[in-house]
Amino acid sequence: MLASVRSSVLEGVDGRVVTVEVHVARGLPSYTVVGLPDTSGRESRERVRAALLSSELAFPQARITVNLAPAGVRKVGAGLELAVAVALLGASEQLPPCALEDLALLGELGLDGRVRPVVGVLGLVDALVRAGHCAVVVPEKNAFEATLVPGAEVRVARSVGELHACLKGELPWPPLPEGPRAAATIAADEPCDLADVRGLSLARDALAAAAAGSHHLLMIGPPGAGKTMLARRIETIMPALPPAQALEVTKIHSAAGIAPHTGLCTARPFRAPHHSASAAALIGGGSPRPRPGEITLAHHGTLFLDELGEFPPMVLDALRQPLEERVVRVSRAWGTIEFPAGFLLVACCNPCPCGRPDPQCQCSDTQRARYLRRLSAPLLDRFDVRLEVTAADADAPTGEPSSVVRERVQAAVARQEARLAGTPWRRNAHVPAGALAGLLPLAGGAERTWHAVCRTRRLTGRGAARVRRLAWTLADLEGAPAATADHVELAALLRGDVR
């Protein structure tokens, strides 16, 4: 007898639909899994057998063949076990064929027949729904997350025994667990606000521009200047996360196994990996299933690299391509996986190896140059805002609180979205050089200033384009109808020079 059901496996952060076929034939008792399973797939035999026996169901004494189609794709993880168990019940005539029609299941089995949660449910269910399998059975702990997928008809499985009864119609489906009362947010370690920071008004403008226009930001300065304090507070002025993007973020975090099982990520992610991070940890990779790296986890949010100069140069240079394309392709011998990587890079860096403030620092210009040379020119070029920060006086006034700046940022985002409506880009920093003249025009005086600025600072074509995008973001923050000469001058100052 043959039975088949659907399930899905993770590929990157997305799901891929897999058909699980089970064939039960007469012959010497055996259990074979074919179709490129990994070790946990092959081990499933013991878990399926124990789970069925514990649930007082029969494990047929026959020649059992499990096929996972398409056969050419590697299947990683134990999330197919529930599907295998149910297909086996169908193939051994313990379930009527009509019960398996158009059925999709996700879940790992315990030896006592309980159904255990899987990672990446959002992506897995999404793939199934897109393929037209709307009725999906998921483990109880994943149920709320699965209901976030639009169009999904989620059913809950708590144990194989109960699921068997439900599929036969002997028991009603268990109720969906209640969603979280309040939306889950990524809680900050300490309440922080821009109002805590004294002085540094230029750096504040830079931070607001970075948050509003998605301009990558580099702050160079001695320790104690307040650059880390400022950078960490970008979280408090980032614009709200629209629902569609929230779903994307949750899907990524779910695939990485770090999403709150209770709900949707509603705050923009803020990732701050330590400088000992490897290239694979930062951009994604690993075996057998490549996992999303920090840049993917920071999708639609901020990647904060403190002490940029301490990161291995090789790791930093791996960031160059994703910074430009906002996706990262992880290629291995068996294929390529694409992870989204649309993040805002905020980095801080000491100007010299000793890291003392200016009067005490004895580093020569040679040492400073050597230290900053660790940051390659192409990487530095990708920062729209490059600011040298010096410590403010202790009695400098504190600035605006985050709530005020955030309102300005939100308004600037709305202006950009209105202007860029109908294009594939959402922020000024994303507009490619070819589309600048049409989307971010500079009128008379502003254009003359722009040319003058490019000459003074000896800007490359790419640098000039960055100044132009930044000038428009500054105009958007001010609510001005277009970028003026003043905005261009300020943008050129913020773009700075790293020498």
Next chain:
Amino acid sequence: MRHSWYLGSSDYPIAEDLPDRPRVLRGEGARPDAFAAPRVAIVGTRSASPHGLADAHETAAFLASAGITIVSGLAIGIDGAAHRGALDAGGLTVGVVATGLDVEYPRRHRALYRRVRANGLVVTEHRDGVLPRPERFPPRNRIIAALAQVVVVIEMTITGGARHTVDYALKYGRDVFALPGSRRNPAAAGCNVLIAEGAQPLVDPGDVLVALGRGGATGWREPPEACDPDERRVLRAFGGDAATVDQLVERTKIGTARVAAALRRMELSGRAEPHRGRWWPR
């Protein structure tokens, strides 16, 4: 072109009978006549401020236009600025190095070495192939002090290597000038100490010519007048010292964009430059 000067020969450039004169001086360069003119050494710290570099450049250019040969050590910082000042003014300059003539140290000054060889001399007491070592620099400084009739210190930290040059200069009876600096500038602290110990403060570059027994030009170059009102405001806000953009915005009260525009124009015309997070007026 290679040259050698032997102790005792008529063209040996150190006339007085100093106790530790090198037995032989080896030189390379197109202008062996650089030793014929009066010689002034301009020395200082390697970690100079933009103001120090500008002052070294200007002092060297002033003296070189008066026909003086500028002697220095071809190091980063004040030394390099002094050589460049002399060369930019079309004058002669002598670089005294602590390595063999076939070694160029620091490597960043390769282009400067070429310029000094074309318009002056690179001089050493070492044979070819001798590499830079910490203990070779103080003896090199004694040659700088011996070759010069006057030593001018532009910016010097309290413990700086230029102190050796000054000590030798005093031992050899040379006049020592030091440029006074702000107490807030750690690179100028050594100069202020020298003045307290009796060195002449360098108030006017013409004083060096007077010390050489010559008259002539006096006075620092006047900075070009800023015609733009915003530039004048920003220049006043500097108060002669370096300042951050935030400080300039607060003092001028004309807004960040106008300060940015003024700074950019001043950078273009060479009246201000950014360095280590602050802007420096010229």
